[in-house]
Amino acid sequence: MMKKILLGLLIYWSISLSISANSPINFLDTYQHAMRGNIDAQYNLALLYKQGKLVDQDLVLSLYWFLKAAEQGDLQAQLQVAHIYENGLGVSVDYEQALKWYHQAADQGSDFALFMLGDFYSKGRGTAVDANKAISFYQQAMKREFPLAYFSLGTMYYNGEGIAQNDAKALELFKKAASLNVPEAMFALGKMYYSGRGVTQDYAAAKKLFLQAAEQNEPRAQKELGLMCLHGKGGTKDIIEAEKWLRKAAEGGDFEAQYALAELYELGIGVPQDQDTAILWLKKAADAGYAEAQHKLSTLYIKDKNYTEMFAWALRAAEQGHLESQMNLGTAYYKGAGVEQNYNEAFKWYSKAAAQGNAKAKSALGTMYFNGYGVQQDYAQTLKLYTEAANLGFSDAQQKLAYMYYNGIGVKVNYPQALKWFRKAAEQGEKESQNVLAMMFEHGKGVKKNYQTAISWYLKAAEQGDMDAQLNLGNLYYQGIGVKQDYIEAAKWFHQAAEQGDMRAQTNLGYMYVQGLGVEKNDERAAHYFLQAAIQGEKQSQGWIGGMYLTGEGVRQDYYQAFRWLSQAADQGYTSSYALLGRMYYYGLSTPQDYQKAFYWLTKAAEVNDVRGYALLGSLYYSGFAVKQDYQEGLRWFTKAAEQNDTVAQVSLAFLYEHGIGVNQNLKEAKKWYKKAAEKGYVEAQSRLGIFYYYDSNYVEAAKWFLKAAEQGDRFSQKRLAEMYKFAEGVEFNLDQSTYWYKQLIIEKASLRTRLQKTLVEYLNKVPQDYQTIKQAYFREIYEYSEIAFAIGINYWDKQDIYTAIKWFNESYDFNYRTSLYVLMLLYGQGHDVQRSPQFMIERMKAVSELSDDKTIQMLLGNVYLNGYGVEPNIEIAMTWLVKAATKGQIDAEEILAKMYREQVQVPDNDELKKSYLDIVCHQDVLTACDERDKLDKK
DSSP: OHHHHHHHHHHHHHHHHHHHHHOSOOHHHHHHHHHTTOHHHHHHHHHHHHHTSSSOOOHHHHHHHHHHHHHTTOHHHHHHHHHHHHHTSSSOOOHHHHHHHHHHHHHTTOHHHHHHHHHHHHHTSSSOOOHHHHHHHHHHHHHTTOHHHHHHHHHHHHHTSSSOOOHHHHHHHHHHHHHTTOHHHHHHHHHHHHHTSSSOOOHHHHHHHHHHHHTTTOHHHHHHHHHHHHHTTTSOOOHHHHHHHHHHHHHTTOHHHHHHHHHHHHHTSSSOOOHHHHHHHHHHHHHTTOHHHHHHHHHHHHHTTOHHHHHHHHHHHHHTTOHHHHHHHHHHHHHTSSSOOOHHHHHHHHHHHHHTTOHHHHHHHHHHHHHTSSSOOOHHHHHHHHHHHHHTTOHHHHHHHHHHHHHTSSSOOOHHHHHHHHHHHHHTTOHHHHHHHHHHHHHTSSSOOOHHHHHHHHHHHHHTTOHHHHHHHHHHHHHTSSSOOOHHHHHHHHHHHHHTTOHHHHHHHHHHHHHTSSSOOOHHHHHHHHHHHHHTTOHHHHHHHHHHHHHTSSSOOOHHHHHHHHHHHHHTTOGGGHHHHHHHHHHTSSSOOOHHHHHHHHHHHHHTTOGGGHHHHHHHHHHTSSSOOOHHHHHHHHHHHHHTTOHHHHHHHHHHHHHTSSSOOOHHHHHHHHHHHHHTTOHHHHHHHHHHHHHTTOHHHHHHHHHHHHHTTOHHHHHHHHHHHHHTSSSOOOHHHHHHHHHHTOOOHHHHHHHHHHHHHHHHTTOOOOHHHHHHHHHHHHHHHHHHHHHHHHHHHHTTOHHHHHHHHHHHHTTTOHHHHHHHHHHHHTTSSTTSOHHHHHHHHHHHHHHHOOHHHHHHHHHHHHHTSSSOOOHHHHHHHHHHHHHTTOHHHHHHHHHHHHTTOOOOSOHHHHHHHHHHHHTTTOHHHHHHHHHHHHO
């Protein structure tokens, strides 16, 4: 570039001299003199036609008159003609003609012509390359102190062009050219100091030389100076200076500077971050043909998903041999990313990159041969390419090559070779290879078993996030293989693999949460992990989550979900789901009841010795549903299940023996099986066992088992236990305990009322239901509530807590429990709770008396009026009711009347009532009353 600039300056200088020598110029005079053969006129006329001065520009006529002058030996004309033919100005480029005229100019002693001849012979322009002639001409020019000759000859020594490479000679010549102010030489010398070639590396010296060249507008020097300022080489980092020189170089057309300037704008280094400006400079560099800029543009367009522009730039870079762009094109075609998938094109670009020795490209080609994509499948070629890439250190190829040896693909299984390549890939950080390498050490494939080495490699892979390694490491800690068993550490690694979606780890983790191994027992968390694995198709987790939905453990009970997951697990052959699925068909849970299907799945469960299916299978044989009734077979399955500690089977078997169903009644055998189930906490068995002991009069054992069942909420046992505490049967008398267990039976009355109201509304709205059954259930519930409330009231009465007793009697009577009303009347008659609607109570007492002629109620009524309990005292009414009761033999009434007599209570003026009163008192051996009665009779 600088040679062209100097050449232009020399020609311009010569032109200027020529014109000025004959100025002022008159075109007509010049033309006439030229026609007459005047050399100077011919030369000047050529210049006028060349420059378009005083006449229209005409390069053909310009060459014509330069040739006229040159042929007459004019040196400047000869140089002009050579220049015109060299650069094709108005004519086709013709190096031979250019060479001819440079020779003629050189023969006249032109140092510039000597220099140009050296340049022509060194490059083979217009002649064959002839280094010797080039050197000869350069040396002749150097003798005349022509600066560029030193630089050009130095370049030949530097590059070893037609001459032995000699850095020392190049350095000497570059220094000479630099001293003669040749900026290219300053730049070349700076590069030598920068790289330390032929001289001790010296960034400061390089920077100084780059600065000298840069100040003379040498764009490459400006670029290098900018980069040194940017990175602080040869001095302190100076972003402002860096941007200044890079911009100058970029504006001067240096595409590498344009690229560097684009990066400054992209990252906002020394300039405001500006993507648009960054792309502007990148495009300048790319348009200039700079492959790196073209590649960079393509990657930016990938981010913007502008695949049209991406491909255009990537293609331009790739066609220049840009390795990464070739790889990107290959990958885009291979994956169909932003372009229609085309394995042939992918193969083409991978091949170009591979031809440059790129290991990744070789590996990609190997994969295409492996899969038969864009080429016929060929494992031998795959092995060859993977081996080449692996030997170049490409870890992915090492890993793939290892797998081929490990699995015997295209080659015999060779564990030692697999181990070798897995190790190489693992040492480069390939986590998958680290995991497989660990597995080989764990299982002794191609190497002696070594758990410590296995754990070491598993750990490396696991810490990089390889979920297989995390799972394998967790398994070793879980089982205590090669390491001390540690559930906490196992759970840690299972967690990490599970969070990445590994269904095996999710299943393991779910089980650990169910069992509380290494983690706090948590059915909700267990269900969470089982469900995640089940969704991925893991059959064990499908079975687990199905079972949890069936029982409502860790999740809301949902028979639909239970049936869904158990069916999927069973279809995959997960044997533990068979019994549960059979159970769902047996009971018709979220599916129509189907004893045939139940029998099918329960039989399959029995075939794999799943005890959970035995009991229902026995039930099917006993009932004859889906299979011919067979008590013996049914009993066999019940017994097998019971002997395997199936509590349902034990209770069922006990029930059969207790009632002699399909077997001879055997209460001893029944009691035996009830006890086995009861000892495992089966509440129904505990209750039944309590009944057995109760009727055997073993009240202590009865109370023990009733207590266990009661604590689990069994209502029968709670009631029986309350009675046993009340009557001291097998336990010490304890009314508090009796009351406690009665209260466990009490339902919330408000809830009962709400449900009753809801049912009534449904009935009125004609909602289809079996209202007869619902009514009977409500009657039972109401009766039980009233009965229990009454029993609690009696307990408080026995404790002399009359106030609380009345409260419970009222609770009982609220649902019309008549016994409670009687007790309430009895208490009222004794003066208790007289504040509670006295008129209502008295009317109820009168009604009962009239209805049943109950002497006790009559006595109580008399007592109420005598003492004024809630009413005004009235001796006549009191005496009337007391006499009625006493007449029927009510002892309390007789005693009250006798007491009234002794206390001389004034008798009403009613002879009939008085006579009855005295007669009753007389029978109490009160003689004076007898005398009064007799006198009244005589009267």
